[in-house]
Amino acid sequence: MLRDKFMEGFGTLVRSELSVLFRRRRTWAMLATIACIPIFLAIAVQLSGSTIPPGEGPPFLDRVSQNGLFVGFTAMILAIPLFLPLTIGVVAGDTIAGEANTGTLRYLLIAPVSRARLLVIKFIGASAFAIAATATLMITGIIVGLILFPVGPVTLLSGDVISIPAALLRIALVAGYVTISLMGLSAVGLFISTLTVIPVGAMAATVVVSTVSQILATLPQLEIIHPYLLTFNWLGFADLLRAPMDFHSMAINTIVQIAYIAIFGSAAYSRFTTKDILS
Amino acid sequence: MSRNRRRWIPAVLAPVIIAGSVLGFSVQANAAIDLPNKSASQILQMINTNPDIAFSGRIVKKASMGLPPMNVVPDISQSMIDEAAKRMPKEMSDFLPKASAQGQLALALEFFAGTHTANIYVDGANKARLQVLDLLSERDYIRNNNELWSYDAGKSRAEHSVINESEVKSAENDARTLFNQNSGKLPFDYTSPAAVAEYVLNEAGKYATISVASDAKIAGRGAYQITITPKGNQSLVASATLSIDAATGLPLAARVIAVGQSTPAFEVAFESITFDKPAASNFNFTPPAGTRVVEVAAPTKADVLREIAKAPQAPSENDARTQLEDLAAQGWGAVAVIPAAQVPAELRLLQVNNNLYKELTKPVSGGRVFTSALMNIFFADNGDVYAGSVTVARLLEVAAK
Numbered sequence: 001m002l003r004d005k006f007m008e009g010f011g012t013l014v015r016s017e018l019s020v021l022f023r024r025r026r027t028w029a030m031l032a033t034i035a036c037i038p039i040f041l042a043i044a045v046q047l048s049g050s051t052i053p054p055g056e057g058p059p060f061l062d063r064v065s066q067n068g069l070f071v072g073f074t075a076m077i078l079a080i081p082l083f084l085p086l087t088i089g090v091v092a093g094d095t096i097a098g099e100a101n102t103g104t105l106r107y108l109l110i111a112p113v114s115r116a117r118l119l120v121i122k123f124i125g126a127s128a129f130a131i132a133a134t135a136t137l138m139i140t141g142i143i144v145g146l147i148l149f150p151v152g153p154v155t156l157l158s159g160d161v162i163s164i165p166a167a168l169l170r171i172a173l174v175a176g177y178v179t180i181s182l183m184g185l186s187a188v189g190l191f192i193s194t195l196t197v198i199p200v201g202a203m204a205a206t207v208v209v210s211t212v213s214q215i216l217a218t219l220p221q222l223e224i225i226h227p228y229l230l231t232f233n234w235l236g237f238a239d240l241l242r243a244p245m246d247f248h249s250m251a252i253n254t255i256v257q258i259a260y261i262a263i264f265g266s267a268a269y270s271r272f273t274t275k276d277i278l279s
Numbered sequence: 280m281s282r283n284r285r286r287w288i289p290a291v292l293a294p295v296i297i298a299g300s301v302l303g304f305s306v307q308a309n310a311a312i313d314l315p316n317k318s319a320s321q322i323l324q325m326i327n328t329n330p331d332i333a334f335s336g337r338i339v340k341k342a343s344m345g346l347p348p349m350n351v352v353p354d355i356s357q358s359m360i361d362e363a364a365k366r367m368p369k370e371m372s373d374f375l376p377k378a379s380a381q382g383q384l385a386l387a388l389e390f391f392a393g394t395h396t397a398n399i400y401v402d403g404a405n406k407a408r409l410q411v412l413d414l415l416s417e418r419d420y421i422r423n424n425n426e427l428w429s430y431d432a433g434k435s436r437a438e439h440s441v442i443n444e445s446e447v448k449s450a451e452n453d454a455r456t457l458f459n460q461n462s463g464k465l466p467f468d469y470t471s472p473a474a475v476a477e478y479v480l481n482e483a484g485k486y487a488t489i490s491v492a493s494d495a496k497i498a499g500r501g502a503y504q505i506t507i508t509p510k511g512n513q514s515l516v517a518s519a520t521l522s523i524d525a526a527t528g529l530p531l532a533a534r535v536i537a538v539g540q541s542t543p544a545f546e547v548a549f550e551s552i553t554f555d556k557p558a559a560s561n562f563n564f565t566p567p568a569g570t571r572v573v574e575v576a577a578p579t580k581a582d583v584l585r586e587i588a589k590a591p592q593a594p595s596e597n598d599a600r601t602q603l604e605d606l607a608a609q610g611w612g613a614v615a616v617i618p619a620a621q622v623p624a625e626l627r628l629l630q631v632n633n634n635l636y637k638e639l640t641k642p643v644s645g646g647r648v649f650t651s652a653l654m655n656i657f658f659a660d661n662g663d664v665y666a667g668s669v670t671v672a673r674l675l676e677v678a679a680k
Contacts, residue, residue, distance in 0.1 A: 060415075062435070066569055077415065155567035157417040157432045158410065228301075238415045244561065246398070246412070248337070263293045270290035274283045 010121075013113065017125045021091070027129065030087045031136050037083065038075035038141035042068075046148045068145025069154050069167050072138040073241070076178060080234055084133060085210035088182050091129045092189025093203030095122040096272065100197040105277055115273045123190055123265065130182035134175040142171070160243035170240055177237040177250055184230055184257035185210055191268040194275065227252075230260055312501050314494045314525050322491065322503045323476040327528035330404035334529065335561075336498065336552030340395045342545050345537070345652040391651070396550075400557040408561055423562040427577070430564065437566045440575040450580065486510055486610030497522050497531040498549040513612030513673045514538070515653055527554060537652035544652035612669050614677040619662025630658065643675065 021027055045064045060074040096119075099105035108118060145151060154167035162170070189206035196202050213231040216222055226232050233256060236249030317325070398410040411418040416433040425442045462469055467478035480489055492504035502522040509516050515538055522532040532548035566572050630636050640647040646659040648671055657665040657674040665674050 063569075155569075158419060159430045159432065159437070159564060159567050159570070161565075161567050235414060239412070242410070242412070242417060244558070259297045263297060266289035266293035270287045273286045 010117065013117070013121050014124055017121050018128055021125050021129060022132075026090070030090065031132060034079065034083070034087065034133050034136050035140040037079050038071050038137060039144050041075050041078065042071050042141075042144040042148050063155070064145075065149060067154060068147075068149035068151040069142065069164070069171070071145040071149070072141025072171055073174065075137055075141050076134075076174060076237070077235070079137060080178065080181075081214060082211070084137075084178070084182060085185055086207055087133055088126065088130060088185050089189055089203045089206035089210070092126040092186040093193050093201075093206045094199045095126060095190055096193040097196050097199040097202040098193075100277070101199050109277060116269055119190065119194075119265070119268055119272055122193075123186060126186035126190065127179075127183050130179045130186060133182070134178045138171055138175045142168075156243050157238065157241050158243040162243075170245075173240050173250075174237045177240065177253065178234075180254055180257050181231075181234045184260040187261040187264040187268070188230070191264040191271065194268050194272040228256070230256070232256070308496065308499075310496060312494050312496050314501050314503060317491065317503060319489050319491050319505055320473065320476045320480055322505055322523060323479065324472045325503070325525075325528040326523055326530065332527065332529065332554075333402045333556040334527075334552055334554045335398065335400040335557040337550045338397050338399055338547060339550050340390075340397070340547045341543070342391050342393060343540075343542060343652065344391050344544055344654075345540075345650075391545075400561045402557055402559075402562070406562045408557075419564070421562060421564050423564070426564075428564045428566075430566070430570075435570050437564075437570050437572045438575050439566075439572055440577045442577050443579065446577070446579055483507065492520060494525075495522055495532075497524075498552045500531065500552065501525040502531050509611035511610065511612055513669045515655065515668045515670065516611065522548075535653060540652060612667070612673060614665050614667035614669060614674060616677070617664040617666070619664075622662060622664055626664075627662075643671070645675075645678070648674070 042064065045061070060070050060077065063070045064074055096105065099108060109115065113121075151164070153161045153163055154170075155161050185206065188209050189202065192205045192209075193199070193202040210231055213229045217226055217229050217232050233249055233253035236253055239246040239249040396412045398408075398412065400406075400408040400410070405422065405424050407422045409420045411420075413433065416431075418432070419428070419430040421428040421430075425444060427440045427442060429438045431437070468474040483489060487510055488508045490506050490508070492506040495502050495504055502524050504520055504522045506518050506520045508518045517536045517538045517540070519536070520532075520534045521530055522534075523529070524531050529552075531552070533546070534543040534548070535545045536542075537544040636647075640649045640658065643657070646657055648658070649656040650671060654666065654668055655671050655674055657671070657678055659665070659678055663678070665678050667674060667677075
């Protein structure tokens with residue numbers, strides 16, 4: 001009985017957090033911008049008219065004009081380094097610092113919600129945005145691809161050709177892979193957000209973490225720490241486009257992201273539960 | 280206050296637990312194991328010679344040859360770089376690749392630099408596939424019975440050739456006849472693996488110390504290890520280690536350590552392996568639509584003979600033998616000498632035209648040297664080339680003779 005009640009209360013809070021998040025104009029503006037990536041990409045390829053010689057431009061770009069299903073993959077590769085982390089930075093950096101800044105944090109905590117549970121709810125909200133962001137990008141990619149280009153069986157990196165339903169499954173897996181990557185960054189953003197009452201600072205710091213991590217991954221002198229970097233396996237989703245499907249990167253990336261979620265989640269807990277809430 | 284302090288426990292504990300499990304995992308992976316003792320000769324005899332073996336696994340190749348920092352971009356020609364240099368502002372010239380390498384040269388340089396991961400599938404002698412896992416791309420090299428395929432996803436390009444069975448059979452027969460005719464001349468009894476192993480150990484033992492290293496765990500399997508340590512101080516190789524699976528005799532890893540280095544200069548090792556038969560679909564390849572397929576005719580015996588005839592002043596059989604024997608007599612301090620007349624024209628051209636040559640070599644008196652952790656090459660001004668896994672001083676000493 002008591003447990004049901006707890007879950008019910010928790011469910012209500014999650015639902016209210018999600019409805020606040022997805023009713024914000026900022027959230028929709030960011031999702032709309034994300035949707036623009038595959039749209040612009042497809043239009044650019046369509047207008048250029050000429051087929052791009054294989055091996056030029058970003059990976060997969062040369063295949064877009066032959067098969068619309070590649071729009072999503074190419075857009076994902078373009079969006080991973082900066083654009084998706086940027087939107088996650090805005091959402092995750094805003095979680096606690098945003099409430100503190102507008103003075104609503106105090107009222108949230110007056111209601112019988114433990115601070116730990118508030119953190120979990122905020123993390124669920126940021127993760128929901130990560131799912132929405134990757135899904136928006138992929139689904140827009142599929143729709144634009146359907147409109148502008150012929151769609152057919154998809155050629156994998158190994159040269160094998162798979163049917164459209166099998167390709168859609170792989171698209172979903174790639175979106176899942178990227179979502180998991182972004183959840184690791186969300187946990188970092190959540191922690192940074194407990195450090196300050198200025199949301200813009202937390203947002204910027206989160207994006208800086210992802211960018212610095214990517215820069216470190218390009219320095220050969222730091223090869224020894226590369227496997228532990230947050231962003232090191234982010235592009236590994238290409239392993240899902242091989243035959244046989246290779247889940248090695250998926251497993252490694254998931255473990256790394258879970259480690260980051262555990263470390264920064266507990267740091268956020270310790271910081272947030274011991275903090276004096278003044279606003 | 281104490282309650283607040285307790286709340287910091289998770290923040291401290293989480294990193295500690297994670298660091299601990301990372302450490303624990305690597306300790307477990309490198310855990311010492313002890314296999315029943317074997318002599319070097321017994322380990323050599325163990326090496327798998329059964330062509331019907333089936334396995335698949337992941338291989339990681341790491342090379343740190345100490346090459347000069349270079350900026351080789353494969354498949355950009357020098358003229359493209361020059362063109363780009365004209366269009367770019369001078370301040371940005373640092374971002375241009377310093378040199379280019381194309382075709383086989385690019386492949387060779389890639390092999391000697393950096394880290395690569397590949398999946399390998401083998402089913403008997405006639406079915407094999409190497410799947411090189413490039414970032415966001417892939418290269419495949421597949422043999423399915425008589426069909427040979429190579430596929431480069433990044434370039435959408437495939438090469439295909441068909442092995443001519445009768446050619447292979449006749450080559451096999453030729454080799455067998457030659458072997459049977461000459462087997463009496465072999466200084467060991469070739470029908471006894473033990474005798475062959477002893478002979479190899481004896482011959483190699485003249486120039487190197489061969490020892491059994493401690494047993495290791497590689498790709499989760501127990502492996503015997505043999506270490507070869509060259510005698511004398513002229514070689515660049517400090518030691519070479521071969522690891523052999525205790526159960527199947529398949530070599531699982533090879534490591535070469537250069538003098539003065541603690542990490543291997545070159546290392547190929549299985550990261551994971553299974554001895555299940557790989558699925559047949561791994562070896563089937565049909566070039567996808569839009570792929571440029573290049574048919575490469577498998578060289579016939581006549582082709583090979585013609586190519587050999589074309590080589591500039593091919594050394595006679597006797598010359599070649601004396602050269603080889605001379606090399607062998609020098610042991611690990613061996614220096615190969617290619618007289619100017621025998622240097623292939625392609626290499627000549629490279630020396631004149633390609634910036635890569637200047638980038639990779641540095642001037643010494645009388646020519647230029649290419650240095651790396653395991654190999655030094657001296658290009659004398661008169662066109663002679665001296666190469667060996669030896670110090671530059673030794674190369675110059677040989678060249679001065």
